[in-house]
Amino acid sequence: MGFGGRCFRVQWGPSALRRFRRSGCRTVRLSTVRDSTPGQRRVPRPVDDGDVPSVVALSEGRRHNGRVANQSGGVTHMTLTAVGVDRPGIVAALAAVLEDLGCNLEDSTMSILRGHFAVLLIVAVPDTIGAETVEAALAPAAHRLDLTVAVRPLGELPSLTSNDQTGRSRTVGGAGADLGEGEVYVFSVHGADRPGIVERATRSLLEAGGNILDLSTRLVGPPDAPVYVLHLTVGFPPGSDAAGAADTVRATLGEVGVQVHAEPVEIDVL
Amino acid sequence: MPVRPVLTLPAPVLTCRARPVGSIDDEARALAVDLIDTMKVSPGCVGLAAPQIGVGLRAFVVDVTGHRKAQSCHGTFVLFDPVVDSASDLQPAREGCMSVPDLTGDVRRASQVVVSGIDPQGVRRTLHVDAFEARAVLHEIDHLDGLVFLDRVAGPHAVFPRKVYR
The missing domain is CATH 3.30.70.260 (ACT domain)
Structure with missing residues (x-):
C-alpha cells in the first residue's frame, strides 16, 4: 500500500462506509460481527479521537428511510459474495445499494489477495424482496466495478452462540460458563x-x-x-x-x- | 442490592467516560461491596468495573487469586479514581469480557504496571502489578474510559467468536 493505514471500529449505520469513501478512505480489510440479540438496535457511539474525520466517526444508527430491516419479523437472511479486482469504493457501493433496499449488513469478512478483492456478507433482507431482486439491484454497481456478485437465500440462521439460546450470558453468572467446551x-x-x-x-x-x-x-x-x-x-x-x-x-x-x-x-x- | 446484573453492549454507560468518585463516602463503599459481590458470583470473573453494573463512576474491582497466569496477586482489591502511573512490556493475549459475551479479541497490553487509586477506606494505594493481574487492571480501567477490548484489537481479523461449538 502506498498510503498509511488506520484501524477504525465503527458501530454503524451502513452509510458510515459511504462516508468513509467520500472522505477519501479506502477499505483494505473489513469485518463485521453482530454482537447483540436479533432485533436489538445499536446506539451510535461518540468517538473521542481528534484524528478521525468527524463525518466518519459518528454513525447514524439504522434509519433506512423508516424501513429498519431487522426489527421484529419480516426479514430473511441471504449470503452475498462479491469478487473482483480490488479498487477503492467497492464496499461503499455495495453498502449503498443494500441500504437503499432496506437491508442490514450483519456479519461480513473481506480479503484482498494479490490485488483481488473478495467479500462474503450475511445480509438481513426484507422478506418482500427476493435474492434475484437484490442481485439485480447490485448489477449496475457490479458492472461499473467489474465485480462478480452472487446473492443466495440462507436457510434458518443459526443462533449466534449458545449464550443467546440460554440467555445465561445476559445475566450475572453466565460469562465463562461455555469456555470449557472443546x-x-x-x-x-x-x-x-x-x-x-x-x-x-x-x-x-x-x-x-x-x-x-x-x-x-x-x-x-x-x-x-x-x-x-x-x-x-x-x-x-x-x-x-x-x-x-x-x-x-x-x-x-x-x-x-x-x-x-x-x-x-x-x-x-x- | 449487593449483586447487580452485568450490562452488555450496546448499553450506553459502557461507552461513556465514567465520572470521578472524589471523596469516599458510604455510597462509594456500597458500590465497592456491589462490585465485589457481583464479581464473586460470576464464574470465571476476575474483575469488574462500575460501568458494567450500570454505575458511571471510576471504580473497579480485581481479584486474580488462583488464576494460572497470575504472577503478582493482591487478592481482592477495589480502587476508586485509578491512575496508571507507568506501563511497560506489551504482551498479546486473547481476552473476553462479560459485557461483550459473544466475542473475544487479541489485545496487546502492558504486563508491568504501576497503578494508584483510593481504596474503600479512603487510603491512597499504589500497586505494582504484572502479568495477568496487570492485564485485568488495564482492562477494567479501559471500561472507565468507555472502552471495551474491541477498541483495542489490532484489526478486524483479531476479533473472534467466543464460542465455536454448539
Whole structure:
C-alpha cells in the first residue's frame, strides 16, 4: 500500500462506509460481527479521537428511510459474495445499494489477495424482496466495478452462540460458563514450498475430528526458494484429542521437511 | 442490592467516560461491596468495573487469586479514581469480557504496571502489578474510559467468536 493505514471500529449505520469513501478512505480489510440479540438496535457511539474525520466517526444508527430491516419479523437472511479486482469504493457501493433496499449488513469478512478483492456478507433482507431482486439491484454497481456478485437465500440462521439460546450470558453468572467446551488451536506451518502441504495438514486434522475455523496461506520469499506459510485456527469438539492431533500434523508434515507449531488458544475472561 | 446484573453492549454507560468518585463516602463503599459481590458470583470473573453494573463512576474491582497466569496477586482489591502511573512490556493475549459475551479479541497490553487509586477506606494505594493481574487492571480501567477490548484489537481479523461449538 502506498498510503498509511488506520484501524477504525465503527458501530454503524451502513452509510458510515459511504462516508468513509467520500472522505477519501479506502477499505483494505473489513469485518463485521453482530454482537447483540436479533432485533436489538445499536446506539451510535461518540468517538473521542481528534484524528478521525468527524463525518466518519459518528454513525447514524439504522434509519433506512423508516424501513429498519431487522426489527421484529419480516426479514430473511441471504449470503452475498462479491469478487473482483480490488479498487477503492467497492464496499461503499455495495453498502449503498443494500441500504437503499432496506437491508442490514450483519456479519461480513473481506480479503484482498494479490490485488483481488473478495467479500462474503450475511445480509438481513426484507422478506418482500427476493435474492434475484437484490442481485439485480447490485448489477449496475457490479458492472461499473467489474465485480462478480452472487446473492443466495440462507436457510434458518443459526443462533449466534449458545449464550443467546440460554440467555445465561445476559445475566450475572453466565460469562465463562461455555469456555470449557472443546478446544481451539492455532497451527503455524512453514517451510520450503512443495505440493501437498495444505492437503496433508487438513487431512490429518479432519481425521482427528478438527474443524478448520480460519485459514491463511502466503507464498513468500525469492522465486528460486519460495517459502510457504500456513496458519490454521482449528476447533476440536469436547472429548477429542487435540494435543494428539497436533502431534500427528507435526509428524505428517515433518516427513516433508515442513515445520509445525501448535498452540492452544486460551481466552481470559476479564 | 449487593449483586447487580452485568450490562452488555450496546448499553450506553459502557461507552461513556465514567465520572470521578472524589471523596469516599458510604455510597462509594456500597458500590465497592456491589462490585465485589457481583464479581464473586460470576464464574470465571476476575474483575469488574462500575460501568458494567450500570454505575458511571471510576471504580473497579480485581481479584486474580488462583488464576494460572497470575504472577503478582493482591487478592481482592477495589480502587476508586485509578491512575496508571507507568506501563511497560506489551504482551498479546486473547481476552473476553462479560459485557461483550459473544466475542473475544487479541489485545496487546502492558504486563508491568504501576497503578494508584483510593481504596474503600479512603487510603491512597499504589500497586505494582504484572502479568495477568496487570492485564485485568488495564482492562477494567479501559471500561472507565468507555472502552471495551474491541477498541483495542489490532484489526478486524483479531476479533473472534467466543464460542465455536454448539
